[in-house]
Amino acid sequence: MSGTLYGVGLGPGDPELLTLRAHRLISTARVVAYPTLEGGSSFARSIAERFLPPGVQEIVIDIPMTVDRAPAQRAYDCAAETIAQMLSDGHNVVVLCEGDPFFYGSFMYLFARLSERFSVEVVPGVTSLTACAARAAMPLAARNERVTILPGPLPEEELRRRIAGAESLAIMKVGRHLGKIRAVFEDLGLTDQAVYVERATLPEERVLPLAEAPESAPYFSMVLVTKGADPWL
């Protein structure tokens, strides 16, 4: 009898934003797996750390950062084989995923490689999208409002076109694209409505008007604009 692969969302960073289900799966896990970038520390592991049981076996999926995707692909191939062996031996494997596993998460790469051969359960988590809105005190959407989510790395022209047509709007993965994003907001006259949120729910969180955002932003940052429909109605 094979084990089950769990893709477990950990939420945006505050360990108290784990779900009860994530907490139960992690605190009783025998085997966990998580990605790191080029041997760095794992943000996912740091969120879950206090809940990991003593003696838990850890599979580190070290992902090289290269423009060519082939080396990363091979890293996921290898990790999937290691995990497949564990599952075949009857062990459950809990994959630690920042935010939600299926919302800009790397879990999908393991899911694609293993879901046809093994039982998989995805445990959804709190996304940075609603965590940033909560911390910025900006209701994202109500009634018939649309929400558009754009990754910051999109080309400037596409960002401009999509932002202009949006109602409530979140730009994810701002990082080194902040300058470009700021220029687009400036052109569209939207800077005064936009809020910058960095590392939401962590002790080092920052929430600022976009105009006061720092020169360089970390990967885990977001720009939010909400419609500001009359919330009294």
Add this chain to the structure above:
Amino acid sequence: MSGTLYGVGLGPGDPELLTLRAHRLISTARVVAYPTLEGGSSFARSIAERFLPPGVQEIVIDIPMTVDRAPAQRAYDCAAETIAQMLSDGHNVVVLCEGDPFFYGSFMYLFARLSERFSVEVVPGVTSLTACAARAAMPLAARNERVTILPGPLPEEELRRRIAGAESLAIMKVGRHLGKIRAVFEDLGLTDQAVYVERATLPEERVLPLAEAPESAPYFSMVLVTKGADPWL
């Protein structure tokens, strides 16, 4: 010293998808508040029920369902005054919110009325968006993919235009708009890629290809299309 107003996201329905923070706030609450529609039962309360402490005081916000928004507005006005009295008397008040308080939630109406006078904390929750994706086994977005979220009640022409321009796509609040949504997907040749999810994470959950969706859908249902970018890369 006034109390704090907590807007607490409860996730999509499975009580195990509460966050640890939501669980702590609810299980130690002295006063909770939640909306009902026209005297019906409260979905939010049903998610949190098992965690409510004995003797907790419950403020029921009964919302009339009318086309004119004024009666609902007055109901929120009254509820806000009741809650304001509690807060002024030094009690914390925990508002139970399905999903996430700021993602198509009614908490924003209380937030608008009380956030300037009182300390408010919004506790984000798992949204139906990622819960449906998890249950449908459909990764929502990766890398530079865009996500578009559209409410089902939008006019047919707007839906058609927005759906045609979308990449990953979620239609919320399908309910009685399912026929219209189905026709738009059919016209755009997208029916085969679309999945219908009803009451995700609850015992009565249904996940079906859109073509096999029932004639009538509940309010808590969603249609998902994801880009299907090559997840191996």
